[in-house]
Amino acid sequence: MTVTPKPPGSRLDPEPVPRRDVLGLASIWSAAAALLFSLFGMLRLPKAAVLSSPSKKFRVTLPDTLPAGEALLPPGRSVAVFRDAGGVYAISTICTHLGCVVKPIPEGFECPCHGSRFAPDGSVTKGPAPVALPWRKVSGGGATWIVDEGATVPAGAKVAS
Amino acid sequence: MKTAAPPPPAMREFWENLRAAPRRIVETAFRSGKPTTDRTRSTFVFGNVFLHLHSVRTHRWSLRWTTTMGLGIASLSAFLITLVTGVLLMFYYKPYPDAAYVSMKDIHFVVPTGRFIRNIHRWAANVMVVTVILHMARAFFTASYRKPREFNWLIGMGLLVTTLALSFTGYLLPWDQLAYWAITIGANIAQSPREVTDSLGITEWFDPGGLQRLILLGSDVVGAEALIRFYLWHVMILPLALAALIAVHFWRVRKDGGLARPADADQRLGPPPGETYPIFTEAPAKTYHLAAIVRGRTPLVGRGPENTVPSMPHLFYAELGVLMLTVCLCLVLALVSDAPLKELANPAVPENPAKAPWYFLGLQELVSFSAFMGGLGIPLVVLLGLGLIPYLDREEAGSGEWFGGPGGWPLVRASIALGLGASVVVEAVAIRFGWIREWFPKAPQLIVTLVNPGTVLALIYALYSVWLVRRYNSARAGALGLFTCFLCGFLVLTVIGTYFRGPNWVFYWSPADWPGH
Numbered sequence: 001m002t003v004t005p006k007p008p009g010s011r012l013d014p015e016p017v018p019r020r021d022v023l024g025l026a027s028i029w030s031a032a033a034a035l036l037f038s039l040f041g042m043l044r045l046p047k048a049a050v051l052s053s054p055s056k057k058f059r060v061t062l063p064d065t066l067p068a069g070e071a072l073l074p075p076g077r078s079v080a081v082f083r084d085a086g087g088v089y090a091i092s093t094i095c096t097h098l099g100c101v102v103k104p105i106p107e108g109f110e111c112p113c114h115g116s117r118f119a120p121d122g123s124v125t126k127g128p129a130p131v132a133l134p135w136r137k138v139s140g141g142g143a144t145w146i147v148d149e150g151a152t153v154p155a156g157a158k159v160a161s
Numbered sequence: 162m163k164t165a166a167p168p169p170p171a172m173r174e175f176w177e178n179l180r181a182a183p184r185r186i187v188e189t190a191f192r193s194g195k196p197t198t199d200r201t202r203s204t205f206v207f208g209n210v211f212l213h214l215h216s217v218r219t220h221r222w223s224l225r226w227t228t229t230m231g232l233g234i235a236s237l238s239a240f241l242i243t244l245v246t247g248v249l250l251m252f253y254y255k256p257y258p259d260a261a262y263v264s265m266k267d268i269h270f271v272v273p274t275g276r277f278i279r280n281i282h283r284w285a286a287n288v289m290v291v292t293v294i295l296h297m298a299r300a301f302f303t304a305s306y307r308k309p310r311e312f313n314w315l316i317g318m319g320l321l322v323t324t325l326a327l328s329f330t331g332y333l334l335p336w337d338q339l340a341y342w343a344i345t346i347g348a349n350i351a352q353s354p355r356e357v358t359d360s361l362g363i364t365e366w367f368d369p370g371g372l373q374r375l376i377l378l379g380s381d382v383v384g385a386e387a388l389i390r391f392y393l394w395h396v397m398i399l400p401l402a403l404a405a406l407i408a409v410h411f412w413r414v415r416k417d418g419g420l421a422r423p424a425d426a427d428q429r430l431g432p433p434p435g436e437t438y439p440i441f442t443e444a445p446a447k448t449y450h451l452a453a454i455v456r457g458r459t460p461l462v463g464r465g466p467e468n469t470v471p472s473m474p475h476l477f478y479a480e481l482g483v484l485m486l487t488v489c490l491c492l493v494l495a496l497v498s499d500a501p502l503k504e505l506a507n508p509a510v511p512e513n514p515a516k517a518p519w520y521f522l523g524l525q526e527l528v529s530f531s532a533f534m535g536g537l538g539i540p541l542v543v544l545l546g547l548g549l550i551p552y553l554d555r556e557e558a559g560s561g562e563w564f565g566g567p568g569g570w571p572l573v574r575a576s577i578a579l580g581l582g583a584s585v586v587v588e589a590v591a592i593r594f595g596w597i598r599e600w601f602p603k604a605p606q607l608i609v610t611l612v613n614p615g616t617v618l619a620l621i622y623a624l625y626s627v628w629l630v631r632r633y634n635s636a637r638a639g640a641l642g643l644f645t646c647f648l649c650g651f652l653v654l655t656v657i658g659t660y661f662r663g664p665n666w667v668f669y670w671s672p673a674d675w676p677g678h
Contacts (some may be wrong), residue, residue, distance in 0.1 A: 046390075047372070051380050078511065097532055100342070100350040100511040112513035113346065114529040115665040126598060128530055130356040130606050 011079035055090045056150035061143050062088065062161075069120065071104035079136050079147055080104050090136040091122045097129040109133060121155055201521070202471040212477075214411040214596045218469035219476040221430050222422040227563070228303070229420065231483035236324075237407065238487035239289035243327075244400065250275075254334065256392035258385050261336035262505050269502055280495035286328055288491055290520050293324045301644050302573070304637065305421035311551035313413040316406055318548055323403045325520070330395040332518055333388060341506035342515035344391070345383050348374050350528060350536030357533055360606040370588045382508070395622035419677035421561040429470050513664045522658030523651050526588075527615035529666050530596060538613050543647060550644070554636040566637035572629070576642040580649025587614045588657055594670045622646040 116127030193204030354370035379386030527535025559565020630639035
């Protein structure tokens with residue numbers, strides 16, 4: 001068996017990693033890992049633990065003259081409140097497509113931004129909206145009701161008045 | 162008679178030094194003196210930290226008007242104009258809801274030159290978007306992304322995205338109706354991965370869309386948090402990122418041996434003009450010792466730099482000319498057209514139609530079929546495709562030439578016809594006959610998301626491109642077809658979104674047909 005001598009390498013060839021470089025590499029990688037973890041820590045900051053948005057719960061008074069199936073639009077809120085034989089219910093007026101405010105029309109709801117249409121129960125009938133308008137939680141009785149814009153209930157869940 | 166004692170030498174030297182100080186300050190600042198000889202012209206460039214992003218000498222091919230049309234420098238000029246005018250606007254702007262709108266009104270009606278400065282800022286931003294897109298098209302059509310410039314193409318894409326992000330973040334700042342609803346739509350596009358996660362029923366556990374929107378707005382509504390975030394991005398993070406990317410972009414142009422040019426550029430240019438002083442009076446017989454540490458070919462090995470001219474003055478005067486033209490263009494546009502300012506943002510009443518800035522209206526047209534595909538899916542696929550171009554096209558034919566490569570201009574011409582035709586036909590079908598939701602109201606959402614005019618159009622273009630690759634046996638031919646088609650599709654969608662969409666995003670031949678309010 002002949003031992004072939006190692007060919008002399010070019011200066012341009014990458015040098016092999018000597019053992020003592022292991023410590024150096026370890027320190028470089030630990031520095032990289034530390035920076036990466038600090039980056040994750042910094043990324044945590046932009047996501048607030050408490051959102052600065054106003055309270056989602058509000059009180060609404062339904063006038064006796066409100067016709068069945070006619071929308072009541074509390075000012076400054078993004079729900080439409082209805083009362084019919086089945087009871088009281090609230091449907092979100094934020095379009096599920098891109099967040100425009102839908103307008104109640106006799107056939108349901110209509111979005112001005114990209115022409116989505118919704119049935120009176122909030123389900124999509126036309127346009128790009130991917131899902132139905134969510135129903136919001138209502139509670140109370142008599143003339144005064146509490147609507148919670150932050151709580152979704154299954155479609156069709158009416159509260160008897 | 163007693164003569165005054167001569168002042169001690171130290172005092173005399175002090176006075177002389179003081180007198181000479183202004184001249185010496187200038188001399189030490191500009192060490193090379195006036196650029197009157199080739200030598201001082203060289204030191205003028207490499208002795209200056211800003212100018213040394215250029216090489217000392219520039220190839221005559223690079224200085225031809227048709228090589229670049231000055232589009233890169235025009236983009237930089239527009240950026241500088243927005244920088245200056247933007248800083249001026251920051252003197253008065255207050256990033257808080259309602260206060261922001263009032264300060265915009267102040268800038269518009271009270272602040273001296275405020276309206277003019279704001280108009281220039283807005284027009285320079287528009288000019289920048291246009292020139293950046295055209296510059297990218299120029300780099301593509303002249304095949305200037307090829308080795309060794311592949312990575313600079315990616316940096317250029319980073320510049321494109323940053324430019325669009327700057328425009329988008331600036332759009333919210335006036336806090337008027339236009340701003341509020343454009344950003345509402347934009348933020349909900351960020352949330353649109355929910356369209357997919359909802360139809361898979363996994364949103365409860367995995368909701369990247371909701372997270373994106375939350376991080377973007379800092380809240381679940383477009384409010385004070387969103388405004389300060391957009392302001393921060395617009396005046397701090399993105400401009401710094403853009404400036405850093407620009408520096409890298411320019412530096413790499415220089416390191417890659419200047420602009421791409423055809424292999425036979427020297428023959429085509431002919432002999433240099435008579436007054437050019439030759440660099441090498443005889444053929445280069447130099448041995449390049451330093452070249453031992455440089456891998457690959459250096460730009461000038463084996464031939465003299467005889468077809469180059471000093472960057473000072475030839476290149477710099479051309480660049481100054483482009484800068485002045487850009488400034489003139491922005492000034493004229495700012496004089497003839499005011500930046501819009503609508504009524505105060507009202508979260509209860511959406512604009513109808515609510516339109517994004519014009520360069521996003523092509524996307525908005527796609528979004529009107531599927532929020533996720535139009536707003537994120539297709540743009541991401543296009544960006545991925547653009548980024549892969551220099552790594553898939555490793556050919557050499559036609560580098561540095563307009564429409565260079567197999568197929569050439571006839572192929573591009575055919576692609577323009579197909580690109581325009583296909584987008585018009587697909588749009589016409591969708592406008593005239595509706596789409597899946599109208600045909601099959603019960604169709605599952607995933608189908609609606611995956612099969613919509615945007616994806617169909619992208620598929621047509623992709624198939625055409627694959628066919629071109631096979632027909633010409635060249636990746637460049639496929640890239641030429643695909644890029645041309647996407648430019649055409651972008652154009653058609655933008656025109657439809659801008660001019661032919663009215664209230665409820667319904668198609669109208671003219672805004673005169675829009676129903677009154």
